Amino acid sequence: MTIETTNPETLALHAAFRSDPATGAVAVPIYQTTSYQFDSTEHASNLFALKELGNVYTRIMNPTTDVLEQRVAALEGGAAALAVSSGQAAEAIAIQNICHAGDNIVTGTDLYGGTWNLFKNTFKTMGIEVRFVDPTDPENFRRATDDRTRAYFAETVPNPKLTVFPIKEVADIGRELGVPLIVDNTAAPLLCRPFDHGAAVVVYSTTKYIGGHGTSIGGLIVDGGNFDWEKHADRFPMLNQPDPSYHGAVWTEAVKPLGPIAYVLKARVTLLRDLGAAMSPFNAFQFIQGLETLPLRMREHCRNAQAVADYLKGHPAVTKVIFAGAQEDAEQKRRADAYLTGGYGGLVGFELKGGLEAGRAFIDALEMFYHVANIGDARSLAIHPATTTHSQLSPEEQLATGVSEGYVRLSVGIEHIDDILKDLDQALETAGKLDLAA
Numbered sequence: 380m381t382i383e384t385t386n387p388e389t390l391a392l393h394a395a396f397r398s399d400p401a402t403g404a405v406a407v408p409i410y411q412t413t414s415y416q417f418d419s420t421e422h423a424s425n426l427f428a429l430k431e432l433g434n435v436y437t438r439i440m441n442p443t444t445d446v447l448e449q450r451v452a453a454l455e456g457g458a459a460a461l462a463v464s465s466g467q468a469a470e471a472i473a474i475q476n477i478c479h480a481g482d483n484i485v486t487g488t489d490l491y492g493g494t495w496n497l498f499k500n501t502f503k504t505m506g507i508e509v510r511f512v513d514p515t516d517p518e519n520f521r522r523a524t525d526d527r528t529r530a531y532f533a534e535t536v537p538n539p540k541l542t543v544f545p546i547k548e549v550a551d552i553g554r555e556l557g558v559p560l561i562v563d564n565t566a567a568p569l570l571c572r573p574f575d576h577g578a579a580v581v582v583y584s585t586t587k588y589i590g591g592h593g594t595s596i597g598g599l600i601v602d603g604g605n606f607d608w609e610k611h612a613d614r615f616p617m618l619n620q621p622d623p624s625y626h627g628a629v630w631t632e633a634v635k636p637l638g639p640i641a642y643v644l645k646a647r648v649t650l651l652r653d654l655g656a657a658m659s660p661f662n663a664f665q666f667i668q669g670l671e672t673l674p675l676r677m678r679e680h681c682r683n684a685q686a687v688a689d690y691l692k693g694h695p696a697v698t699k700v701i702f703a704g705a706q707e708d709a710e711q712k713r714r715a716d717a718y719l720t721g722g723y724g725g726l727v728g729f730e731l732k733g734g735l736e737a738g739r740a741f742i743d744a745l746e747m748f749y750h751v752a753n754i755g756d757a758r759s760l761a762i763h764p765a766t767t768t769h770s771q772l773s774p775e776e777q778l779a780t781g782v783s784e785g786y787v788r789l790s791v792g793i794e795h796i797d798d799i800l801k802d803l804d805q806a807l808e809t810a811g812k813l814d815l816a817a
């Protein structure tokens with residue numbers, strides 16, 4: 380029985396699975412198997428020919444992973460999803476699925492460091508050009524587009540700047556020119572629904588909020604099923620011309636009986652098959668556990684982060700607070716309100732008056748916050764980018780990415796707000812003493 384609803388709280392618990400048909404188990408079982416017995420030679424050849432969809436081999440599909448994929452697709456309002464081994468793999472496959480040597484993509488400059496490296500260095504070695512543009516002006520995407528542009532890419536809420544990407548503005552330009560927008564929504568699951576604003580593909584590092592427990596690395600690609608790949612056949616030969624790696628299948632034709640899933644089905648049966656970056660069934664199970672409470676957790680993350688931002692704003696040791704919900708610029712504020720309809724998220728940055736030494740002292744004084752290079756955990760996390768994630772950049776480069784010497788990034792967790800503020804308060808007192816000494 381399927382539960383008819385669009386409410387995320389219910390979908391997160393019930394979409395795509397009610398109980399195990401074999402045992403009645405209510406929790407999604409971990410199907411820890413590599414392969415699946417075929418009913419007959421006809422069944423086997425139908426599966427390989429995609430005349431029928433079904434399980435063949437866990438590198439390509441798995442019943443536990445399938446529940447995670449369907450649940451996230453339902454929550455996102457997409458057509459179908461593909462789970463992979465990490466957020467990095469999700470980004471790489473999402474782009475390589477429609478882009479090969481000689482092609483290019485256009486991306487906003489505000490990106491997670493791992494994504495930046497993938498785009499700047501690894502894709503370059505593969506002959507894929509990445510054009511970096513300032514997302515403040517959406518028209519920069521149009522200006523950087525040519526007939527070899529295969530996708531636009533951006534993060535909904537990139538840190539450390541925490542400015543919100545103009546999703547609809549860039550998606551509209553892309554739809555006019557025949558270029559799909561791929562959005563990394565890792566920092567804003569449920570808070571932002573990129574397909575509602577015209578994005579064609581959403582990617583996630585499930586490692587962060589979707590898991591929430593900080594136990595597993597994983598990624599997802601969600602196909603909005605809303606982009607007309609056939610209309611722009613010249614731009615997408617990989618989806619519209621016979622694929623020699625799959626006995627000449629033309630993906631836009633082959634999937635017609637299955638729905639608007641040409642993009643994500645091709646990613647599964649070619650790139651996941653060939654590159655092998657599969658999510659393990661055990662990790663899929665872990666992400667299903669996380670997903671069940673995601674709506675509740677996101678609410679708490681948002682509530683606590685807002686309280687932290689308010690508290691920091693009044694603190695004498697703090698010169699600036701960076702928060703998606705506290706944009707000084709009117710256009711940035713409009714974007715935050717237009718796209719983060721479910722809340723401003725759990726990330727908060729701030730700058731310490733005492734600079735580098737105060738940043739260091741603040742981190743070392745924390746008692747409850749963990750000092751880790753991660754975001755989106757249920758626990759509160761902190762990092763001082765100038766001495767860690769951004770330490771290899773010059774001071775000028777650091778500033779261009781939004782990191783000053785005294786910048787601290789918090790990923791506010793779901794502990795009691797009193798305990799969160801108490802820890803920040805005592806660490807700021809230590810950091811504040813350095814201002815006085817200076």
Ligand code: PLP
Nearest residue numbers: 465466467491563565584586597
């Ligand atoms: N996208 C964003 C916004 C991230 O913050 C991260 C990791 O920090 C990634 C992608 C990469 O994800 P993963 O670490 O799961 O490969």
